[in-house]
Amino acid sequence: MPDTLPHVSSAPLDVTLRSPASRNEAVGGGPAPLSQSLSTTHRATVLPRVEWKGERPRMVPIERERFEELQALGRGGMGEVVLLQDHDIERQVALKRLSESPGADHVLRFVEEIRTVGQLDHPNIVPVHDVGVDAQGRYYFVMKHLQGETLESIIARLRQGDPAAHARFPVPVRAQIFLGVLNAMAYAHRKGFIHRDLKPANIMVGAYGEVTVMDWGLARRVHGQDTVAHVAEPESPRDVRKSFFMKTQAGTLVGTPLYMSPEQARGQHESVDARSDTYSLTVLFDEFLFLGHYLQGRESLAEVLQGVESVTPPVMHLRSEHQRSVPSEYAWFLHKGFSKDPSQRYASANEMMAELQSIMDGHIQVRCERTLLKRGLHETLRRVDRYPGRIFAAGAAATALVAASLGHLMWTLLAG
Numbered sequence: 001m002p003d004t005l006p007h008v009s010s011a012p013l014d015v016t017l018r019s020p021a022s023r024n025e026a027v028g029g030g031p032a033p034l035s036q037s038l039s040t041t042h043r044a045t046v047l048p049r050v051e052w053k054g055e056r057p058r059m060v061p062i063e064r065e066r067f068e069e070l071q072a073l074g075r076g077g078m079g080e081v082v083l084l085q086d087h088d089i090e091r092q093v094a095l096k097r098l099s100e101s102p103g104a105d106h107v108l109r110f111v112e113e114i115r116t117v118g119q120l121d122h123p124n125i126v127p128v129h130d131v132g133v134d135a136q137g138r139y140y141f142v143m144k145h146l147q148g149e150t151l152e153s154i155i156a157r158l159r160q161g162d163p164a165a166h167a168r169f170p171v172p173v174r175a176q177i178f179l180g181v182l183n184a185m186a187y188a189h190r191k192g193f194i195h196r197d198l199k200p201a202n203i204m205v206g207a208y209g210e211v212t213v214m215d216w217g218l219a220r221r222v223h224g225q226d227t228v229a230h231v232a233e234p235e236s237p238r239d240v241r242k243s244f245f246m247k248t249q250a251g252t253l254v255g256t257p258l259y260m261s262p263e264q265a266r267g268q269h270e271s272v273d274a275r276s277d278t279y280s281l282t283v284l285f286d287e288f289l290f291l292g293h294y295l296q297g298r299e300s301l302a303e304v305l306q307g308v309e310s311v312t313p314p315v316m317h318l319r320s321e322h323q324r325s326v327p328s329e330y331a332w333f334l335h336k337g338f339s340k341d342p343s344q345r346y347a348s349a350n351e352m353m354a355e356l357q358s359i360m361d362g363h364i365q366v367r368c369e370r371t372l373l374k375r376g377l378h379e380t381l382r383r384v385d386r387y388p389g390r391i392f393a394a395g396a397a398a399t400a401l402v403a404a405s406l407g408h409l410m411w412t413l414l415a416g
Contacts, residue, residue, distance in 0.1 A: 180211030282337025
């Protein structure tokens with residue numbers, strides 16, 4: 001397939017986008033007919049149908065539109081996602097395409113998203129299969145169709161007290177799901193990319209527990225330059241759960257307000273790095289565990305941004321109206337991630353993943369009375385596995401001593 005995507009430079013935005021037809025004209029020769037210049041969308045199937053005549057197979061050539069549009073899956077500020085049937089491979093795929101007559105900012109952001117995801121080959125990141133231009137001149141890319149539900153939907157069901165959701169997603173399973181998110185982000189951070197829009201709506205959980213991080217539309221390389229001036233400004237000051245990219249007097253505001261790091265909320269574009277992602281990951285995991293957002297009740301953009309700067313959940317707030325007790329070691333894990341000072345946070349998702357895995361393995365740091373008690377119990381259990389004979393002997397001796405003491409006490413009482 002010819003290169004259908006424009007080259008994106010890291011230089012300041014000063015480009016004039018040409019339509020596919022005008023690109024052909026610029027290369028040499030006159031303007032190509034629209035149907036010819038957009039031939040990448042009129043894709044016919046190439047695989048034959050196999051028919052059996054007795055014991056011999058017969059290949060029957062068939063030609064039909066390879067992709068059949070089935071239904072819309074979602075719509076955003078820049079475009080939409082639709083479900084397709086791939087008649088060659090016989091599978092369903094998702095197609096994300098730009099809206100008609102997109103601005104230069106939208107096209108460049110779309111190109112960046114495709115090329116970012118294309119470089120992130122990881123089981124927990126949705127893969128890109130193909131790119132092209134449709135009959136209306138809109139860029140699109142084809143990706144895996146994810147089946148399941150978003151973390152946002154799961155949290156909503158848990159908050160409503162859905163018994164099936166609570167049975168399927170107890171705290172240990174939630175930690176395991178979050179570990180999958182961290183796995184994806186640790187890989188992205190090692191590759192030099194930051195997501196900048198991590199939130200429950202961008203995490204998909206499949207029927208078998210598979211976890212996928214989606215929507216890399218605001219991702220960029222660490223300390224890289226954004227190629228857009230703005231993409232989607234908030235429609236109202238209450239759109240605090242929606243992603244946007246806009247210019248403010250303080251700087252560039254990128255992401256979703258409720259999940260921004262303090263440096264994102266201040267518009268400090270150059271200060272945003274992997275530690276900003278770890279803050280957003282902390283907010284996400286905190287909401288998944290406690291089933292309530294730490295800025296709950298703040299609805300306007302100004303209120304949320306002020307809260308991001310100043311509010312830190314109390315460490316020992318281990319209960320909520322929707323969730324029974326959360327293990328204290330997880331509360332302390334979140335406490336570090338909520339630090340307003342980036343230097344005091346987890347430096348990367350890889351560091352977060354190592355710490356969480358250690359907690360899940362029973363290695364608990366002593367931070368309070370509860371963690372002290374649990375640390376002691378875990379150490380005792382590990383010693384039972386490592387030295388079963390000694391522990392049994394010590395336990396038997398202790399039991400005998402207690403029995404002897406009780407016997408002496410009973411004799412003394414009876415004798416008296």
